[in-house]
Amino acid sequence: MRTTLRIMLSLAVLILLTIGIGFIQKAAGEEATHVGAAKCKLCHMKQHKIWAESGHAKAFEVLKPDQQKDPKCLDCHITGYRITKQAAPEMVGIQCEACHGPGSLYIKMHSKKDKEGAKKAGLIVKPDPKSCKSCHNPDSPTFKGFDYAKLWEQINHPK
Ligand code: HEC
Ligand code: HEC
Ligand code: HEC
Numbered sequence: 001m002r003t004t005l006r007i008m009l010s011l012a013v014l015i016l017l018t019i020g021i022g023f024i025q026k027a028a029g030e031e032a033t034h035v036g037a038a039k040c041k042l043c044h045m046k047q048h049k050i051w052a053e054s055g056h057a058k059a060f061e062v063l064k065p066d067q068q069k070d071p072k073c074l075d076c077h078i079t080g081y082r083i084t085k086q087a088a089p090e091m092v093g094i095q096c097e098a099c100h101g102p103g104s105l106y107i108k109m110h111s112k113k114d115k116e117g118a119k120k121a122g123l124i125v126k127p128d129p130k131s132c133k134s135c136h137n138p139d140s141p142t143f144k145g146f147d148y149a150k151l152w153e154q155i156n157h158p159k
């Protein structure tokens with residue numbers, strides 16, 4: 001009798017563990033994807049307006065038609081192109097998510113005003129100045145140097 005109980009208990013533990021691990025794997029496996037600046041605009045009108053008037057919003061349009069098809073140029077002129085290798089129309093230019101991280105997961109936390117949850121879901125609250133240099137570097141054919149303090153002032157978008 002006691003052994004049967006023990007076996008049943010260990011089985012129950014095993015089943016629970018399997019389900020648990022399954023959940024963890026599912027949560028960890030869900031990768032955030034880019035949603036596009038139009039989705040951020042709904043709640044961040046002020047920042048969106050400043051951004052829309054900046055060079056970053058027009059970073060795809062400055063390319064000539066042949067250059068818009070050249071993968072060598074797109075890494076730094078389309079949001080997420082380095083990862084997705086896709087030129088989706090809603091992702092062209094250097095959008096919010098190029099700096100703040102892909103938003104499909106944290107945008108759900110945002111609607112609940114869950115700041116910590118949003119960070120855990122990948123929101124980069126204060127992008128590191130070093131991250132600018134992933135594009136602003138000598139691999140850019142037009143590079144003339146990068147002075148963070150000066151350039152940040154041109155794209156600053158406070159609350
Ligand atoms: C449903 C509304 C909503 C949407 C959509 C939304 N946000 Fe937010 N966001 C908020 C709110 C609310 C806050 C918190 C503001 C505060 O506390 O001052 C916030 C804060 C932020 C912050 C600053 C975080 C902090 O702790 O100060 C960043 C950066 C941000 N959002 C980026 C984005 C980006 C990028 C997108 C699009 C991918 C986006 N948000 C979409 C509502 C939204
Ligand atoms: C994913 C690539 C990428 C990242 C990351 C990036 N930039 Fe840019 N940036 C560009 C491209 C491409 C242009 C040229 C756009 C144009 O001329 O229309 C540009 C242009 C600019 C300009 C001139 C346009 C204007 O509005 O006056 C400033 C200023 C600037 N970036 C600042 C920054 C800062 C500061 C950061 C980091 C917080 C940053 N950039 C991060 C790609 C990037
Ligand atoms: C080129 C990179 C870049 C882009 C593009 C960008 N941001 Fe930011 N954003 C930053 C940086 C860097 C900061 C943090 C500045 C600081 O040190 O406080 C910031 C700060 C913010 C904040 C917090 C402001 C505050 O005063 O606390 C919000 C909200 C925000 N961004 C939303 C957006 C939205 C929405 C978009 C697109 C419409 C966007 N950002 C596009 C780099 C960027």
Ligand code: HEC
Pocket residue numbers: 062063067070072073074075076077134135136137138139140141142143144145
């Ligand atoms: C390593 C990232 C990167 C790559 C790759 C890149 N660019 Fe850019 N591009 C930038 C940045 C950053 C700027 C903003 C000016 C600067 O600092 O170079 C820019 C600006 C521009 C501009 C705006 C004009 C100007 O002088 O500001 C044009 C046009 C341009 N790039 C064309 C191209 C073409 C064509 C290619 C492909 C052959 C290309 N870029 C590849 C990052 C890049």
